[in-house]
Every structure is written in C-alpha cells, then in structure tokens.
Amino acid sequence: MHLYKPEIINPMAKFDFYIDQKTTMWERSHFSVVAATEDEAVEIMKRVFSTGDEDIPEGGFSECETLYDTIQYLSPEENDGDATKELWRDSPGKNEMIMDNTPVPAPVTPKPINP
Numbered sequence: 001m002h003l004y005k006p007e008i009i010n011p012m013a014k015f016d017f018y019i020d021q022k023t024t025m026w027e028r029s030h031f032s033v034v035a036a037t038e039d040e041a042v043e044i045m046k047r048v049f050s051t052g053d054e055d056i057p058e059g060g061f062s063e064c065e066t067l068y069d070t071i072q073y074l075s076p077e078e079n080d081g082d083a084t085k086e087l088w089r090d091s092p093g094k095n096e097m098i099m100d101n102t103p104v105p106a107p108v109t110p111k112p113i114n115p
Contacts, residue, residue: 016090017098022079026070030062076103 031048034057035041048056074084083100 018088018090020086020088022074022084024072024074026067027064028067029064031056031060032062033057033060076101 031045033041033044035044044057044060048060076082076084078084081103083102085101087098087100089096089098
C-alpha cells in the first residue's frame, strides 16, 4: 500500500501575506424616541443628527449595523496622496510591509536654457 505524502513530493514552502486596504463604508444606527407627537420625535432626531452623540435621548439608541454592501475602496488621490493599499508579509513575530500604492511622482525634466 502506498501513502501519498504531499510534503515529500512537493518540498515547496508556504509563505503568508495579507493586504490592507482603506475603505469607506456606511453604518446604520437605529433609534427609538419617546415623544408626545411624531413631529416632536422628528425634531429630537434632527438635533441628534446635527449635534452627534451628546444629544441622544435616554434609551434612544438601540443598535448599529455595518452596511458591507456599501464598501468603496479609496484611491491615494482621495486620501491626500497617502497610500490606501499595502502588501504585507505575515511572518511569525515579524510582519513586514513589502509595498504600497503611494503614487510615484513623475520625474522633473529640466527646461533648456535659451541664450
């Protein structure tokens, strides 16, 4: 009987990598507002919308969900020229960035001097 041992037939090593990417994505926050009327509840939520977390009524926030289908990858141009994608070597005890997508500036060609 012959046992197949891939490590004997294929002595290649395995190397691990990962890619980090900067994205934008929508998040949905759910609220319940107790108010005398719907119009009053709308006004309360307008304040929450305008001022942020500090005006959330007691017990108003109920849950938050990430809308993964809205993910958009950013380009360096949309990120003030900074990298938005990085390739990393994933080694035990030593992760190392190999490259990123930072734009390389075009070489400057000197202008000829006219006498």
